[in-house]
């Protein structure tokens with residue numbers, strides 16, 4: 001479930017508002033707000049598309065967990081899901097995390 005929108009990281013681009021399939025966020029003209037947290041589908045789309053890693057989605061679908069922004073920062077959880085997927089924020093590389101080159105087609 002979506003847990004944190006970091007006002008210090010957010011650049012107010014509203015990408016999270018646009019990509020969320022459940023219309024969880026409301027645009028404000030500034031930092032978006034989580035207006036319908038209970039509608040979150042824990043799909044992580046907002047987190048992986050946020051350009052500044054300002055969002056944290058907990059892996060627990062039932063929530064909220066009550067985790068604080070300070071704890072998310074301290075545990076380096078901002079952007080963690082995108083890193084796990086190999087997304088590198090426009091930087092080169094990332095394919096070293098993709099294991100599919102090891103797959104061989106059985107003859």
Ligand code: SF4
Pocket residue numbers: 005006009010011012013014015016017031032049050051052053054055
């Ligand atoms: S996608 Fe990230 S930077 Fe953009 S408005 Fe949402 S939280 Fe802020």
Ligand code: SF4
Pocket residue numbers: 001002019020021022023024025039040041042043044045046047057
């Ligand atoms: S995790 Fe998915 S459903 Fe939940 S706020 Fe983000 S984009 Fe919306």
